[in-house]
Amino acid sequence: MGVSIEVTSLNAWYGTNHTLLDITLHIAANEATALIGPSGCGKSTFVRCLNRMHETNPIARVTGEVKVGGQDIYSQTSAVEVRRRIGMVFQRPNPFPTMSIYDNVASGLRLNGFRNRRVLDEVVERSLQHAALWEEVKDDLKRKSGASLSGGQQQRLCIARALAVDPEVLLMDEPASALDPVSTAKIEDLIFQLKVQYTIVIVTHNMQQAARVAERTGFFLNGKLIEFDSTHKIFTNPSDKRTEDYITGRFG
Amino acid sequence: MRIQEPRTPRAAAAEPAGGLTPVAVPAPASQIRKFLQSRGSSSLADSTFRWLMVLCALSIFGIVALIATELVSSSKLTLTKFGMKFFFGSAWDPVNADFGALPFIYGTVVSSLVALVIAVPLAVGVAVFLTEMCPKALRGILSFLTELLAAIPSVVYGLWAIFVLVPLLRLYVNPLLIKTLGWTGLFVAPDFGIGMFAAGVILAIMILPIISSLTREVMTAVPHTQREAVLALGATRWEMIRMGVLRNARIGIVGSIILGLGRALGETMAVAMVIGSSPTISKSLLAPAATMASVIANEFAEAADDTYRSALIEIGLALFLVTIVVNMLARLLMWAVTRGAPARVT
Numbered sequence: 228m229g230v231s232i233e234v235t236s237l238n239a240w241y242g243t244n245h246t247l248l249d250i251t252l253h254i255a256a257n258e259a260t261a262l263i264g265p266s267g268c269g270k271s272t273f274v275r276c277l278n279r280m281h282e283t284n285p286i287a288r289v290t291g292e293v294k295v296g297g298q299d300i301y302s303q304t305s306a307v308e309v310r311r312r313i314g315m316v317f318q319r320p321n322p323f324p325t326m327s328i329y330d331n332v333a334s335g336l337r338l339n340g341f342r343n344r345r346v347l348d349e350v351v352e353r354s355l356q357h358a359a360l361w362e363e364v365k366d367d368l369k370r371k372s373g374a375s376l377s378g379g380q381q382q383r384l385c386i387a388r389a390l391a392v393d394p395e396v397l398l399m400d401e402p403a404s405a406l407d408p409v410s411t412a413k414i415e416d417l418i419f420q421l422k423v424q425y426t427i428v429i430v431t432h433n434m435q436q437a438a439r440v441a442e443r444t445g446f447f448l449n450g451k452l453i454e455f456d457s458t459h460k461i462f463t464n465p466s467d468k469r470t471e472d473y474i475t476g477r478f479g
Numbered sequence: 480m481r482i483q484e485p486r487t488p489r490a491a492a493a494e495p496a497g498g499l500t501p502v503a504v505p506a507p508a509s510q511i512r513k514f515l516q517s518r519g520s521s522s523l524a525d526s527t528f529r530w531l532m533v534l535c536a537l538s539i540f541g542i543v544a545l546i547a548t549e550l551v552s553s554s555k556l557t558l559t560k561f562g563m564k565f566f567f568g569s570a571w572d573p574v575n576a577d578f579g580a581l582p583f584i585y586g587t588v589v590s591s592l593v594a595l596v597i598a599v600p601l602a603v604g605v606a607v608f609l610t611e612m613c614p615k616a617l618r619g620i621l622s623f624l625t626e627l628l629a630a631i632p633s634v635v636y637g638l639w640a641i642f643v644l645v646p647l648l649r650l651y652v653n654p655l656l657i658k659t660l661g662w663t664g665l666f667v668a669p670d671f672g673i674g675m676f677a678a679g680v681i682l683a684i685m686i687l688p689i690i691s692s693l694t695r696e697v698m699t700a701v702p703h704t705q706r707e708a709v710l711a712l713g714a715t716r717w718e719m720i721r722m723g724v725l726r727n728a729r730i731g732i733v734g735s736i737i738l739g740l741g742r743a744l745g746e747t748m749a750v751a752m753v754i755g756s757s758p759t760i761s762k763s764l765l766a767p768a769a770t771m772a773s774v775i776a777n778e779f780a781e782a783a784d785d786t787y788r789s790a791l792i793e794i795g796l797a798l799f800l801v802t803i804v805v806n807m808l809a810r811l812l813m814w815a816v817t818r819g820a821p822a823r824v825t
Contacts, residue, residue: 304520305520305521305522307520307521307522307525308519308520311515311516311518312512312515336511339514339515339518340518341511341514346510350511391511392511392515393509393511393512393515395512
């Protein structure tokens with residue numbers, strides 16, 4: 228099952244650029260939470276703070292508290308352990324081009340020294356099925372490279388790779404923005420099924436996508452969280468004028 | 480955009496967007512989570528790895544320090560006797576034990592510059608041809624031959640230079656240069672064939688492969704989208720190469736030139752065989768000269784007394800310092816050229 232995330236006064240910087248200002252929000256377990264906002268508003272930075280990916284940039288800095296399942300990921304554990312528990316899917320599909328489809332999916336477990344062949348086979352099959360890719364690749368699992376797939380398939384492969392380590396949270400940073408509508412529909416459908424088991428945080432530029440997949444939506448602007456509420460409320464009756472302007476396309 | 484009534488999750492789950500049948504949800508694979516948690520923080524492995532890498536990096540400092548101390552301690556005799564005068568004096572008289580390194584420093588720097596002037600345009604041209612316009616069948620052969628040049632031993636280059644290059648220069652190239660560029664003072668008779676220019680040419684051939692293969696690497700690394708972006712603006716092929724490829728690759732190209740320069744500065748055998756071994760500073764590139772490396776190679780065997788040997792080792796020290804200074808200057812130049820320039824796309 229997924230776990231909830233409790234973010235308290237999170238601030239983030241790139242060099243001297245203060246990109247996140249005092250974000251506080253609660254992300255519920257086993258739900259999809261969408262983050263919307265114009266480019267550069269800090270929503271990507273925010274998800275990257277949730278698995279301590281932000282700090283991989285040497286000029287980046289973070290303060291505040293992020294509790295995943297009750298554990299503060301910045302003080303009570305190491306970045307490596309955090310990332311084992313929290314999966315991430317990036318904007319551009321980034322399968323390992325030198326690995327087969329099977330090895331791509333197995334990579335997370337293999338790199339942690341998981342050697343049980345039988346279980347590995349099971350996990351790979353289950354993850355690919357979960358990512359709705361199994362039927363398309365089951366005959367070429369060990370023959371084809373991850374890079375030989377189409378863009379949409381590659382992104383689903385990346386989702387399968389993230390799911391293979393059975394994460395408690397799945398972060399998706401604009402997972403469908405580089406994909407065509409059919410692949411996008413498949414990914415959205417996937418999010419629907421995955422949130423039964425995982426907590427999902429999805430960054431998106433596509434407001435209809437947020438409306439379709441998420442129970443809750445947060446609107447970011449200039450590094451601030453302007454409004455965070457149920458998706459229904461945000462899209463039908465937002466309480467902040469700026470949110471309304473954005474979702475009705477008056478700016479942004 | 481219209482405000483859209485969101486579908487409730489339940490309704491959408493019953494009617495998936497992509498028309499896929501929902502996957503039956505298996506029981507949570509807590510076995511995997513438990514396994515991953517049992518792995519601990521791996522911080523010991525991480526810090527071991529880190530210290531190992533730090534040790535590897537520190538060994539570089541150790542090696543450089545060892546070389547420097549050895550060079551200084553073995554040349555103590557002339558270091559104390561001549562002081563800084565050694566580096567600026569132009570006398571080289573072993574019989575009267577009077578030593579100055581300036582002619583050799585001059586020879587090293589000038590022969591390397593001549594090599595760069597010849598090799599850089601040639602190498603970049605080869606790289607442009609190989610990456611942008613070479614027919615596939617020819618590409619493999621040509622790049623193999625270029626890399627083959629790098630595998631030929633220095634002494635073979637030297638022999639080839641003595642028997643082929645030097646006569647060629649003396650009979651055809653140098654008279655032409657004297658006639659056309661004689662007014663600059665860089666190419667004046669007498670011309671023996673051997674000399675600074677011959678050394679520069681052989682050095683150019685030797686550093687050509689390293690510059691051209693590295694330049695080719697960085698040019699290949701320029702993303703295809705950059706080429707397309709320039710072509711879509713209506714650029715000709717040459718404009719595309721200049722703006723879309725060379726511009727993006729310039730930092731890498733300068734880096735490869737610095738590597739080539741480093742090799743030219745220290746190259747010994749081939750240079751020693753064709754430069755003429757004369758400790759003189761002459762404006763004419765056709766006059767015989769000597770480099771720091773060539774004088775050490777040519778004279779070390781006959782350095783019988785301690786002062787002479789110490790002087791040659793101090794030349795080694797000077798070569799060490801000149802290499803560092805030239806590299807620093809080259810880096811400074813690179814920094815000045817690229818300062819404020821947008822970062823190279825990856």
